Amino acid sequence: MLTMDGVKRIKWINIEEIKRQVDSVVTIDACIHKIRSMSEFAFIILRTGRYLIQGIYEKDRCGDSIEQLKVGCYVKVKGHVREDERAILGFEILLTEIKILSSPQGEYPLNVSHKKLGCGLEANLDNRSVALRNPYERAIFKIQEGVVSGFREFMLKEGFTQVFTPKIVAAGAEGGANIFKLDYFNQEAYLAQSPQFYKQTCVAFFDRVFEIAPVYRAEKHNTSRHLNEYIGLDFEMGYIESMYDVMEMETAMLKYTLEYLYTHYKEYLEILGVTLPVVDTIPSLTFMEALEVLKGKGGKNKYDLEPEDEVFLYEYAKENWGSEFIFITHFPASKRPFYAMNDKEDPRFALSFDLLFRGLEITTGGQRIHDYNEQVAKMKEMGMHPEEFYHYLNIHKYGMPPHGGLGIGLERLVMKLLDLQNIRQASMFPRDVHRLEP
Amino acid sequence: MLTMDGVKRIKWINIEEIKRQVDSVVTIDACIHKIRSMSEFAFIILRTGRYLIQGIYEKDRCGDSIEQLKVGCYVKVKGHVREDERAILGFEILLTEIKILSSPQGEYPLNVSHKKLGCGLEANLDNRSVALRNPYERAIFKIQEGVVSGFREFMLKEGFTQVFTPKIVAAGAEGGANIFKLDYFNQEAYLAQSPQFYKQTCVAFFDRVFEIAPVYRAEKHNTSRHLNEYIGLDFEMGYIESMYDVMEMETAMLKYTLEYLYTHYKEYLEILGVTLPVVDTIPSLTFMEALEVLKGKGGKNKYDLEPEDEVFLYEYAKENWGSEFIFITHFPASKRPFYAMNDKEDPRFALSFDLLFRGLEITTGGQRIHDYNEQVAKMKEMGMHPEEFYHYLNIHKYGMPPHGGLGIGLERLVMKLLDLQNIRQASMFPRDVHRLEP
Known part of the structure; x- marks a missing residue:
């Protein structure tokens, strides 16, 4: 017999709590919203249920490769919180671990990572489960x-x-x-x-x-x-x-x-x-x-x-x-x-x-x-x-x-x-x- | 042209507010839940959307007659709040005005004023709009x-x-x-x-x-x-x-x-x-x-x-x-x-x-x-x-x-x-x- 007490539930992490943890290590569950590879590093934009969080991937710092990583993957990442005024939320995450939890079969048929989808209404509604990820x-x-x-x-x-x-x-x-x-x-x-x-x-x-x-x-x-x-x-x-x-x-x-x-x-x-x-x-x-x-x-x-x-x-x-x-x-x-x-x-x-x-x-x-x-x-x-x-x-x-x-x-x-x-x-x-x- | 500002809306009176007005005059909108006539006075139980409030009617104190008053009438009453430990809520209302707003056509087919209806489930559900007044x-x-x-x-x-x-x-x-x-x-x-x-x-x-x-x-x-x-x-x-x-x-x-x-x-x-x-x-x-x-x-x-x-x-x-x-x-x-x-x-x-x-x-x-x-x-x-x-x-x-x-x-x-x-x-x-x- 097992017992449930409700205390062991997965706690929800509010963005304010992450902000307070500057210079500490945090764990975040998210979807890969966008990957922008630069010569020395990559911006990995993480989409949680409410926010877009900027992740920074550098080969030397991260224990995991991003070869298998693609837009639409759901991941559990670890990293250091670093203040950065240029980032969307005022901070970014220097990634040290990226664990892929699930991978999509296909590429999004819509421009989910754009500010607005930019497609017609019919395309939006026909692909509603994708459109709403925008x-x-x-x-x-x-x-x-x-x-x-x-x-x-x-x-x-x-x-x-x-x-x-x-x-x-x-x-x-x-x-x-x-x-x-x-x-x-x-x-x-x-x-x-x-x-x-x-x-x-x-x-x-x-x-x-x-x-x-x-x-x-x-x-x-x-x-x-x-x-x-x-x-x-x-x-x-x-x-x-x-x-x-x-x-x-x-x-x-x-x-x-x-x-x-x-x-x-x-x-x-x-x-x-x-x-x-x-x-x-x-x-x-x-x-x-x-x-x-x-x-x-x-x-x-x-x-x-x-x-x-x-x-x-x-x-x-x-x-x-x-x-x-x-x-x-x-x-x-x-x-x-x-x-x-x-x-x-x-x-x-x-x-x-x-x-x-x-x-x-x-x-x-x-x-x-x-x-x-x-x-x-x-x-x-x-x-x-x-x-x-x-x-x-x-x-x-x-x-x-x-x-x-x-x-x-x-x-x-x-x-x-x-x-x-x-x-x-x-x-x-x-x-x-x-x-x-x- | 008229204008609405929302401030003129009818305020809801919480029971706690009425309790605080002991010895003052209050106005209450309610349904006549029960009338119990004694020799010198009558208990008039008022049903609001949440509570049963005990009203006391005495001919000399009240400006309105209760001849037309029956169970199921909706009324606007005025009266003095008097502390009384025996009353359901710890107070009762000494009625000075009873204005009938609407009168029913028929008598309730169920015992609405009883603690429990005491009827079978079918009677309860067949007369649901009455049963829920209990x-x-x-x-x-x-x-x-x-x-x-x-x-x-x-x-x-x-x-x-x-x-x-x-x-x-x-x-x-x-x-x-x-x-x-x-x-x-x-x-x-x-x-x-x-x-x-x-x-x-x-x-x-x-x-x-x-x-x-x-x-x-x-x-x-x-x-x-x-x-x-x-x-x-x-x-x-x-x-x-x-x-x-x-x-x-x-x-x-x-x-x-x-x-x-x-x-x-x-x-x-x-x-x-x-x-x-x-x-x-x-x-x-x-x-x-x-x-x-x-x-x-x-x-x-x-x-x-x-x-x-x-x-x-x-x-x-x-x-x-x-x-x-x-x-x-x-x-x-x-x-x-x-x-x-x-x-x-x-x-x-x-x-x-x-x-x-x-x-x-x-x-x-x-x-x-x-x-x-x-x-x-x-x-x-x-x-x-x-x-x-x-x-x-x-x-x-x-x-x-x-x-x-x-x-x-x-x-x-x-x-x-x-x-x-x-x-x-x-x-x-x-x-x-x-x-x-x-």
Whole structure:
């Protein structure tokens, strides 16, 4: 019999600890990122899970030959830490041992060691397991982690409970044809288009909840801003007085998360060469006010915003109020889901909003109907059959506080934060109409 | 135009803050959990998202009547905080205002205000949106949140990166018939049985990764320990010397997470009436050693462990080594997946392990094959077609470090931590062969 105690685990070595060991010997596990042979020595760039570390190989100092060493090998090296301002991290490793742990079969089909890959999007995605070895590409997903961490930490501090709700469901929340069908033990089932029904349910007993989980949309759009599977950052909160309470919470969350990125993910922002937007106050226009603005560019009255309208409103908000974010509220009720509460003052409009960021809708949210009779009446008005929503309407029947919430598309937020041109770059393994692999 | 600044958001009032306001007036949003009328006054138990707070209603003191008030109403109350040792939280609220925000249409079909619901599992699950209003039932999901928080915090401290990988996939990872099929724009697709391929891919560039995400198993078993959709806590780590490094990491994680629950979720453990297990060292037996132990109860030699064997091994470990956890390693290779590395010393066995907790398998993990030729050879040996795994084998082709990892079933872990009888109690909205709603 053996025993495990957890103490004997392989410890993770933070780069700061290596820096503190100047002139001592360190052991590093890494991938050979680049080899640059000079006449007397060679630069061997070591890629760890987070950093590029400069190694110096000299024949006389190193006990191992580098004849078998090639880019893509995974190695365990030993060496002296030497301060050097010219090196990427301010130090380099004078290698004394290089033990090869594994060797690749082929040469990378992409320029992994370049600052940016420099290939087209298709080549990047087709060779995704190689592309992500490029420090620029992988930094995108450290930022993704940072956004999730910031969002999560903020939510917990504000008294929200994290929930996990099912993605295999009996009915779609958003309605429409954009839903994936599934054979579930000979029953018809769907993949959830949002956690809407479930997060509303949770408000009845947890007051405030959030979820970080996949969302499925069978949209046939094949654009630079649509994915068929994405990560939704959702929250829902009870005891609101109006949808503005939800918008205030989102504004505070965005401030917190951007601050969080600055504090904990600065090195990745530098690799990506981006400056994060400043959020001070976010302007909010009603849909009708937005139409007025759009008239300025020759737009005509309509019932929804087109992508080019969103871009125009962004530019307008930036120019007039110095904000890269803008809320649009009070959309025509007919264009919003059945669970959206209508404006009591003018029921043609719903208490529902979008948040646009740099010209792209990244959030839809609003106040929901909490009263049973009001929900049943709205369903009937919209030609729906309340009896098909037995479980959903049970929440209303047994009571809920006034509440509202929203959903944020994680990849859209990251895409716009990092000024990426295509949302697929912000998804590790994107799914679109044509792409199911890798 | 309006503006949002995030500062105007509705602040969350922690219970500790209310306690500090003894003799002052506080405002509380809550649900009416229970009303107990005495001759001169009434106890009104207020349920917030986390607590039960005792309110005292006296006609002379309160500006509002309680004639319309019923269990299930959501209210905004005002009152004086008065210390009272007999009250649940050590204080009570002398109510001066009760404003009804919303009223239910029907009476709860379950005994929500009882300590435990006391109904059968079917009634609980059929009326799930009501059942979860019971403080015992909802506490289970605070513990779920705590386990996720502890796991996540440990992983980040140890240098793991959180990743999000697709759940709609072109090929199953575990193989077999237990996979849900999906129509994906006229292509055949599946729901991921595990993030196996993707987390292995991520090791090539992040060294250490973890994921918290749904896992889908189309198993027809309808037992007390199977769900068809569950949350997987997965991790995968590079540069291991053996699978024991993975087991050490899991042991350390379990210690950390249990400590985390004790520190941050104690009040919910009290509601649930449970004592967490102590993890000091976890014994580990090989499969062959386990068979020897099982002979003691008249078991006969075989190739896998049955549920009753797992229970016997638990009892044996508890009696002999005082541990409620036990690792079983070196399973017959034929019973483990194609990506498991075979033991070089005896290739009939795989470097693969299970962790049993209180008689139930909660983890499967092991060392994976990282060498391209070794993986291709094992696939062929097992009658598989390597050409069908082009993208997966690309990871091996372009290099990976030696690595291993594991998957933990969140609901199974929570079920066993809390001594629940059925795994459905540990899933907010469980999915099984017969249950797709609510």
